[in-house]
Amino acid sequence: MTTAISVSGLVKTFGRTVALDGLDLRVDTGEVHGYLGPNGAGKTTTIRVLLGLLRADSGEVSLLGGDPWRDAVSLHRRLAYVPGDVNLWPNLTGGEAIDLLARLRGGLDQRRRAELVERFDLDPSKKGRTYSKGNRQKVALIAALASDVELLLLDEPTAGLDPLMEVVFQDFIREAKAAGKTVLLSSHILAQVEKLCDRISIVRLGKVVQSGTLAELRHLTRTAIEAHTARPAAGLGDLPGVHDVVTDNHRVRFAVDGEHLDGAIQALSRFGIQSLVSQPPTLEELMLRHYGDELRANGTTAADTAAADDPAASAGSAADGSAADGSAADAEVSR
Amino acid sequence: MTATVATPRAPVSHAARGNALTGTGTLIRFNLRRDRLRIPAWLAGIALVQVGGAASYPDIYPTAADRFKQAAIMDSSPAMKAMTGPGHGLADYTYGAMMTNEYLGFMVIFAALMSVFMVVRHTRTEEETGRAELVRASVVGRYAHLTAALATAAIASVALGLLIALGMGGLGIETVDWPGSFAFGAAYASVGLVFAGIAAVTAQITEYGRAASGIAGVLIGVAYAVRAIGDVAGNALSWLSPIGWVQAAAPYVHNDWLPLGLALAVAAALTVAAFTLGNRRDIGAGLRAERAGAAAGSAFLGTPAGFAWRLQRASVFWWAVAMFCFGIAYGSAVDVLESYSDNEVVREITKSIGGATLVESWLSMIISLLAIVCTIFAIIAALRPRREETSGRAEAILATGLSRTRWVATHVVIALAGGAVMLLATGAGLGLGAALTSGEAHYVADVLGAMLAYAPALWLTAGLAVTVFGVAPRVIGLAWALLVYAIFVVYLGGLLDLPGWMLDVSPYTHVPRMPAEEFTATPLVILTAIAAALVTTGLLAFRRRDIEAT
Numbered sequence: 001m002t003t004a005i006s007v008s009g010l011v012k013t014f015g016r017t018v019a020l021d022g023l024d025l026r027v028d029t030g031e032v033h034g035y036l037g038p039n040g041a042g043k044t045t046t047i048r049v050l051l052g053l054l055r056a057d058s059g060e061v062s063l064l065g066g067d068p069w070r071d072a073v074s075l076h077r078r079l080a081y082v083p084g085d086v087n088l089w090p091n092l093t094g095g096e097a098i099d100l101l102a103r104l105r106g107g108l109d110q111r112r113r114a115e116l117v118e119r120f121d122l123d124p125s126k127k128g129r130t131y132s133k134g135n136r137q138k139v140a141l142i143a144a145l146a147s148d149v150e151l152l153l154l155d156e157p158t159a160g161l162d163p164l165m166e167v168v169f170q171d172f173i174r175e176a177k178a179a180g181k182t183v184l185l186s187s188h189i190l191a192q193v194e195k196l197c198d199r200i201s202i203v204r205l206g207k208v209v210q211s212g213t214l215a216e217l218r219h220l221t222r223t224a225i226e227a228h229t230a231r232p233a234a235g236l237g238d239l240p241g242v243h244d245v246v247t248d249n250h251r252v253r254f255a256v257d258g259e260h261l262d263g264a265i266q267a268l269s270r271f272g273i274q275s276l277v278s279q280p281p282t283l284e285e286l287m288l289r290h291y292g293d294e295l296r297a298n299g300t301t302a303a304d305t306a307a308a309d310d311p312a313a314s315a316g317s318a319a320d321g322s323a324a325d326g327s328a329a330d331a332e333v334s335r
Numbered sequence: 336m337t338a339t340v341a342t343p344r345a346p347v348s349h350a351a352r353g354n355a356l357t358g359t360g361t362l363i364r365f366n367l368r369r370d371r372l373r374i375p376a377w378l379a380g381i382a383l384v385q386v387g388g389a390a391s392y393p394d395i396y397p398t399a400a401d402r403f404k405q406a407a408i409m410d411s412s413p414a415m416k417a418m419t420g421p422g423h424g425l426a427d428y429t430y431g432a433m434m435t436n437e438y439l440g441f442m443v444i445f446a447a448l449m450s451v452f453m454v455v456r457h458t459r460t461e462e463e464t465g466r467a468e469l470v471r472a473s474v475v476g477r478y479a480h481l482t483a484a485l486a487t488a489a490i491a492s493v494a495l496g497l498l499i500a501l502g503m504g505g506l507g508i509e510t511v512d513w514p515g516s517f518a519f520g521a522a523y524a525s526v527g528l529v530f531a532g533i534a535a536v537t538a539q540i541t542e543y544g545r546a547a548s549g550i551a552g553v554l555i556g557v558a559y560a561v562r563a564i565g566d567v568a569g570n571a572l573s574w575l576s577p578i579g580w581v582q583a584a585a586p587y588v589h590n591d592w593l594p595l596g597l598a599l600a601v602a603a604a605l606t607v608a609a610f611t612l613g614n615r616r617d618i619g620a621g622l623r624a625e626r627a628g629a630a631a632g633s634a635f636l637g638t639p640a641g642f643a644w645r646l647q648r649a650s651v652f653w654w655a656v657a658m659f660c661f662g663i664a665y666g667s668a669v670d671v672l673e674s675y676s677d678n679e680v681v682r683e684i685t686k687s688i689g690g691a692t693l694v695e696s697w698l699s700m701i702i703s704l705l706a707i708v709c710t711i712f713a714i715i716a717a718l719r720p721r722r723e724e725t726s727g728r729a730e731a732i733l734a735t736g737l738s739r740t741r742w743v744a745t746h747v748v749i750a751l752a753g754g755a756v757m758l759l760a761t762g763a764g765l766g767l768g769a770a771l772t773s774g775e776a777h778y779v780a781d782v783l784g785a786m787l788a789y790a791p792a793l794w795l796t797a798g799l800a801v802t803v804f805g806v807a808p809r810v811i812g813l814a815w816a817l818l819v820y821a822i823f824v825v826y827l828g829g830l831l832d833l834p835g836w837m838l839d840v841s842p843y844t845h846v847p848r849m850p851a852e853e854f855t856a857t858p859l860v861i862l863t864a865i866a867a868a869l870v871t872t873g874l875l876a877f878r879r880r881d882i883e884a885t
Contacts (some may be wrong), residue, residue, distance in 0.1 A: 129543065
């Protein structure tokens with residue numbers, strides 16, 4: 001397996017701000033690689049260095065076997081880029097912008113362009129200044145996907161797209177992967193990354209803090225287990241790698257580190273498992289694990305985040321509240 | 336449950352019936368705060384030129400005989416009438432009458448421009464950028480934005496009128512009296528108010544701020560041209576133009592306030608029209624929908640040169656047209672020049688230039704001024720890549736197979752070649768105007784050659800802009816430094832008796848001042864070489880720097 005992108009010890013500073021602080025990244029040829037991290041972590045800066053738009057202060061960067069700074073033009077013919085915030089020329093139509101970008105890259109497949117325009121439901125005859133954010137994003141996506149290139153660099157490409165278009169986007173990325181193209185997908189949308197990506201790198205404060213397949217990353221994190229046992233489970237808390245044990249008569253809940261899962265289940269089975277629910281960590285939990293300290297510093301706990309993510313509970317209480325308000329108003333009016 | 340629905344209805348219906356103007360006061364204060372530098376700059380600029388100009392008249396025309404000679408020129412020359420006005424009070428040409436004839440018609444254009452920019456900026460541009468939506472979603476009435484914008488422009492216009500009135504009256508020049516000065520100031524304010532109304536209407540029609548101010552700007556030009564035709568022909572056509580109305584008021588001569596009342600009535604009617612039109616459209620929409628464009632790009636657009644040309648072609652075209660018209664306007668003034676040949680001040684100015692005849696030395700001077708104006712185009716065109724960079728569009732383009740050098744070079748070619756085109760367009764207009772009014776055809780070739788001789792100086796100044804773009808994009812304003820310095824030298828070099836080396840810093844100093852002087856190639860070759868070096872430096876430096884993020 002060859003490497004499409006190889007970055008090691010990449011440093012980039014802007015004045016006093018350290019944007020990239022010894023970043024390492026490896027993307028294999030033919031894989032869809034998820035690049036995750038919050039705003040300001042250095043995702044866009046990495047991509048701009050890969051495009052030769054920014055010059056690295058230090059570190060090794062290799063892109064499709066070339067140097068992105070020195071060989072910018074020849075490399076650009078082999079890749080397509082979709083920026084996170086697409087700005088179009090106000091007096092050029094979307095169709096003209098698509099053709100312009102694709103032709104400057106070295107040509108486009110007309111049949112494919114037509115297919116993309118139809119699938120993404122874009123009106124290419126409108127002027128750039130009349131497009132909404134989502135439509136501007138579509139223009140850049142169509143220009144990128146209509147080009148026959150080896151590598152797609154996508155910087156939050158679907159910000160502003162509606163859920164239907166998100167599905168279309170995912171189809172095209174799968175198609176690109178099937179055609180042997182390499183994709184670097186920087187994204188906030190964890191569901192998108194979970195669905196599309198073979199491997200994931202999580203970046204934080206200009207460094208990649210974790211990299212691997214989703215399964216590998218999950219293995220490094222705790223799985224939540226909830227079980228109903230014939231006899232009350234006791235002594236689980238003493239097992240290595242088992243945390244937060246809550247026993248309620250025949251029911252038990254605990255979290256266990258990936259590497260100790262086997263031992264914990266063996267121990268549990270001695271109490272006679274009647275039902276068992278195992279929840280692997282979501283990507284969100286993986287992210288939170290790396291950013292937990294930051295959240296705590298801001299006064300948010302992981303529990304808060306979990307509660308906020310339980311839509312049923314919050315929506316329910318909100319509905320209750322409004323109903324109460326309504327009846328109060330009711331009384332007010334009838335008086 | 337039925338009552339639950341009824342509860343919110345009460346406040347809603349109250350709001351709908353009630354104040355479509357809610358929040359206007361806050362918005363006016365907000366507008367004034369946003370324009371806290373802009374308004375004083377406009378007022379100070381206009382007042383300085385007007386009052387300063389008036390102050391110099393007793394020196395330029397010290398005696399009644401001087402003024403009478405000037406009146407005779409105004410009376411006999413159609414070109415002068417077209418440029419200034421119908422000529423009130425020429426029989427007894429006092430300083431006051433001179434102000435009405437020689438300043439008012441032209442200077443009120445700036446009051447009109449101030450109003451147009453201000454109204455469009457606070458209405459359509461706000462909608463276009465989406466900021467209006469944010470504001471209107473808060474407790475702000477439907478008409479508040481337009482009302483506040485008009486009020487802001489009205490405040491600025493009235494303040495301008497007052498400033499002019501006080502400034503003129505305060506000069507203490509005989510015949511520039513207080514009643515006349517107030518009528519004079521009111522004339523400025525009236526034009527400001529009429530064009531505020533016009534801009535309020537155009538802002539309803541198109542979806543884009545630039546188009547709205549463009550249409551209103553064209554209407555300013557139309558107003559000026561209509562009264563020029565009317566004044567030359569001496570017919571009622573001038574009464575179709577707001578500028579014609581304030582000239583009909585003839586401050587210092589008749590002090591006729593009736594035409595100013597007409598202007599106010601029209602401004603009010605335009606305001607009503609703007610509100611009516613605004614009522615028929617949605618926020619962000621125009622009355623005229625955007626036409627669909629090409630669904631696919633042409634093959635030429637897909638080339639680097641074609642792309643740069645597409646971005647700049649409209650600017651090249653309109654600049655060339657404007658410079659040609661400028662040239663015609665100046666060129667057609669040649670016929671009245673001879674009558675100035677015994678004027679002390681004019682002789683003073685032209686003496687320093689040399690030349691066989693007054694016309695030749697005057698042409699040389701105008702040509703150097705117009706060449707500097709042409710350079711403004713070249714600098715704007717050369718800085719286009721910077722605009723693309725800061726708007727974030729360069730990123731997408733430079734991520735394709737287009738190299739940095741080639742991308743910038745295409746725009747530099749347009750700047751340099753386009754700059755030469757501007758010189759030619761100006762020269763053609765100037766030469767044609769001079770030849771037609773004087774009946775001497777040789778002016779066309781003379782002037783074209785003389786204009787083109789400024790190309791190397793223009794290239795050098797634009798080349799500096801390329802260098803700044805490549806080397807120090809953060810201080811892109813430096814790209815204009817040399818041009819500003821050149822203007823300073825041209826305008827004040829003679830008056831302040833600047834030392835030779837200070838004059839030599841300006842590239843325009845080294846251009847042979849044809850037709851007054853002979854052609855010499857050496858300085859032009861040197862200027863071109865420096866220009867080439869500056870462009871190369873800029874291109875090389877740009878290859879080595881970061882593309883800045885938005």
